[in-house]
Amino acid sequence: MNATATQDQASTSPAPARTSVLKALNLAFVDAMAANPKVLLLGEDVADPEDGGVMGISKGLSTRFGDHRVRSTPISEQAIIGAAIGASLAGYRPVAEIMLMNFSTVAMDMIVNHAAKLRFMSGGQTGVPITIRMMTGAGIASGGQHGDYFESWFSHVAGLKVVAPSTPADAYGLLRACIDDPDPCIFIENILLYGSSGPAPDPEAKIEIGKAAIRREGSDLTIVSYSRLAVEAVTAAAKLEREGLSAEVIDLRTIQPWDKEAVLASVAKTGRLLIVHEAVKPFGAGAEIAATVAHELFGRLKAPVHRLGSAFCPVPFSRPLETAFVPDSARIVDAAKALCMKVSHEH
Amino acid sequence: MVTTGIVGSSMPIANGLAWAAQLDGSKRVAVAYFGDGASNIGAFHEALNLAAVWKLPVVFVCQNNRYGEHTTYAKATAAKCIADRAVAYNIPGVQVDGNDPAAMYAVAAEAVARARDGEGPTLIEAMTFRFHGHVMGDADAYMDKAEKQAAIAADPYPRFRADLIARGIADEAVLAKIEQDVEGAIDDAVDFALAAPLPDVAELRRDVFADPSIVPQESYA
Numbered sequence A: 001m002n003a004t005a006t007q008d009q010a011s012t013s014p015a016p017a018r019t020s021v022l023k024a025l026n027l028a029f030v031d032a033m034a035a036n037p038k039v040l041l042l043g044e045d046v047a048d049p050e051d052g053g054v055m056g057i058s059k060g061l062s063t064r065f066g067d068h069r070v071r072s073t074p075i076s077e078q079a080i081i082g083a084a085i086g087a088s089l090a091g092y093r094p095v096a097e098i099m100l101m102n103f104s105t106v107a108m109d110m111i112v113n114h115a116a117k118l119r120f121m122s123g124g125q126t127g128v129p130i131t132i133r134m135m136t137g138a139g140i141a142s143g144g145q146h147g148d149y150f151e152s153w154f155s156h157v158a159g160l161k162v163v164a165p166s167t168p169a170d171a172y173g174l175l176r177a178c179i180d181d182p183d184p185c186i187f188i189e190n191i192l193l194y195g196s197s198g199p200a201p202d203p204e205a206k207i208e209i210g211k212a213a214i215r216r217e218g219s220d221l222t223i224v225s226y227s228r229l230a231v232e233a234v235t236a237a238a239k240l241e242r243e244g245l246s247a248e249v250i251d252l253r254t255i256q257p258w259d260k261e262a263v264l265a266s267v268a269k270t271g272r273l274l275i276v277h278e279a280v281k282p283f284g285a286g287a288e289i290a291a292t293v294a295h296e297l298f299g300r301l302k303a304p305v306h307r308l309g310s311a312f313c314p315v316p317f318s319r320p321l322e323t324a325f326v327p328d329s330a331r332i333v334d335a336a337k338a339l340c341m342k343v344s345h346e347h
Numbered sequence B: 001m002v003t004t005g006i007v008g009s010s011m012p013i014a015n016g017l018a019w020a021a022q023l024d025g026s027k028r029v030a031v032a033y034f035g036d037g038a039s040n041i042g043a044f045h046e047a048l049n050l051a052a053v054w055k056l057p058v059v060f061v062c063q064n065n066r067y068g069e070h071t072t073y074a075k076a077t078a079a080k081c082i083a084d085r086a087v088a089y090n091i092p093g094v095q096v097d098g099n100d101p102a103a104m105y106a107v108a109a110e111a112v113a114r115a116r117d118g119e120g121p122t123l124i125e126a127m128t129f130r131f132h133g134h135v136m137g138d139a140d141a142y143m144d145k146a147e148k149q150a151a152i153a154a155d156p157y158p159r160f161r162a163d164l165i166a167r168g169i170a171d172e173a174v175l176a177k178i179e180q181d182v183e184g185a186i187d188d189a190v191d192f193a194l195a196a197p198l199p200d201v202a203e204l205r206r207d208v209f210a211d212p213s214i215v216p217q218e219s220y221a
Helices: A001-013 A019-033 A061-065 A079-088 A101-117 A150-155 A170-178 A226-240 A260-270 A286-298 A319-327 A329-346 B011-023 B041-052 B082-089 B101-116 B145-153 B157-167 B172-195 B201-205
Strands: A018-020 A039-043 A070-072 A095-098 A131-136 A161-163 A183-189 A198-199 A213-216 A221-225 A247-251 A254-256 A275-278 A306-310 B028-034 B060-066 B091-099 B122-127
Touching: A018 A019, A018 A061, A018 A170, A018 A286, A018 A306, A019 A039, A019 A306, A019 A329, A039 A079, A039 A254, A039 B041, A079 A095, A079 A101, A079 A213, A079 B011, A079 B041, A101 A131, A131 A170, A150 A254, A150 A275, A150 A286, A150 B145, A161 A226, A161 B060, A170 A183, A170 A198, A170 B028, A213 A226, A213 B082, A221 A260, A221 A329, A221 B091, A226 A247, A226 A275, A226 A329, A247 A260, A260 A286, A275 A286, A275 A329, A286 A306, A329 B091, B011 B028, B041 B060, B041 B082, B060 B101, B082 B091, B082 B122, B091 B101, B101 B122
Parallel strands: A039 A070, A039 A095, A095 A131, A131 A183, A161 A183, A221 A247, A221 A275, A275 A306, B028 B060, B060 B122, B091 B122
Antiparallel strands: A018 A198, A161 A254, A213 A247
């Protein structure tokens, strides 16, 4: 059985040199649940009789840790988040899987009015240490109700933390960090990244929520992104280098609280900022970053801050429309070149 | 688990408290309170279904006061009674005179025992009335005057008080002392609250996250 294979691999063999996001997430659960008996997982189809999650991320967990700690639920998002909140108030560390980010809209009352606010409204008498996992992303023709990025909705609510890893090591480290965190965390997984390969996580290396990663150093412009488009940004930076432009790529990893220091330090050096995200551009996280950078570095910018986001329409089903909807490395290259051209015109 | 500022929120969260009790192997039971209006919210149905499927030690107590905000039960609720809704979740549903403490106790004791024995949730519909509008100071013009007068005339408090004396459980002096103590405690709490200083604006930064340094200072401007 796959479930057993996953277990054995996690418990007996040394970690492989490279792994996938999917395997890294499974390993994060294995390690977190083994380390702390208070860690729970609930969500639709997460237990082994239901295939260990629709993508297989939780395979082996209910077999190893018991179906009382890893529980498949009815299709009831409010009940899922409510149960997670209640168990957390009683000392547990539940991870709730909301399958797709679009389904979180059904549970917004529980997330926004309760998980986010109980610490403040109780005067600090309780916190809500839950992690809410959800996957999303355009690119697999899943249509308008399965692929939205709503990270700016959650980032706009005081009391929630929002993370969106792009590598296996970050997926592992940030899931562990979210489970250990005293506050509610929204954990965003990109569907296309599950199979992507990267260096295996070091379980001892903690990844702090709120700390960006500099994926590539550069001097002509800064590209800030997160989730799958951070990978596109790295690809774009390699292409730009061949065209003589040196791009510094920052993968935020956490959107709320975002790593302002890392972004400001980079833009202070390069003087140009391109922000790239898969969420639609208007009112996206890029607007907050752009406003902050414009405010803090006014006068030091060599060009106006530029944003790339998805088109302001629902995620389209049709292949050519979906391709045109999300920015890719080619569009990042074009935008970066245009941004750098602006300077040369001025000189 | 009492209701929060959102009608219908107590049931899903009570399930989590009950799940924790189940995991702990303790005999604790979660009790969720809500009104008849809250039984029309989706969360009620999701929560009762989950509690039944997981056999959670939880008691759902609906206080049916015949109005949801300003709208009568008949205009808002298709079910003949709230207790009937338990049928859909294959759990016991019991309607009781919520203004009769002895009847309420008996029903609650049975529901709690069921929960402790691992037999899962119970839905209790406690029939009652409200003597005031939904919002403090609202003129309650939407309430039937005769119905309201009849309910006030049947106020459970003086009725229960007279019953305790008639059955020889307590005498006038004992009850007067309890009432005096309770009123004194309330007065003390009100005096304490009124005498307390108003909060410092720095509290805007407190308890948003466990670590107050997470949110930069300028975000509070």
